[in-house]
Amino acid sequence: MKSDDRVGALECRHFFSGAAAYRNKTIVASLTPIGLAFKVPTGVRNELLDSGKAIPLRYFPNSPIKRDYVLFPDAQIAPNDAAQLLLGDHPPNLGHPFLMR
Numbered sequence: 001m002k003s004d005d006r007v008g009a010l011e012c013r014h015f016f017s018g019a020a021a022y023r024n025k026t027i028v029a030s031l032t033p034i035g036l037a038f039k040v041p042t043g044v045r046n047e048l049l050d051s052g053k054a055i056p057l058r059y060f061p062n063s064p065i066k067r068d069y070v071l072f073p074d075a076q077i078a079p080n081d082a083a084q085l086l087l088g089d090h091p092p093n094l095g096h097p098f099l100m101r
Helices: 005-009 042-051 079-086
Strands: 010-015 018-023 026-032 035-039 055-057 066-073
Touching (some): 010 026, 026 079, 035 079, 042 066
Antiparallel strands (some): 018 026, 026 035, 035 066, 055 066
């Protein structure tokens, strides 16, 4: 991945029982006790959920689903894919293996 000015805009903060990443003061990812979640566009979210590569995010067992997010249980996501999602991009080849093996 090439150097990108957006990296300087990333910030991490404590969030509930985990941490959250912010890009330009907007939350873009959340590390929860059950995995790593990313805020993604609707089309990317639907594709990841439909493929089974991610699941819907709930911060607590009985809480509503966070509709703009996808969760990767146990944080099983390839580092390059995670970096692209943090920067507001999405991996170009979602048909290729997305999760780490």
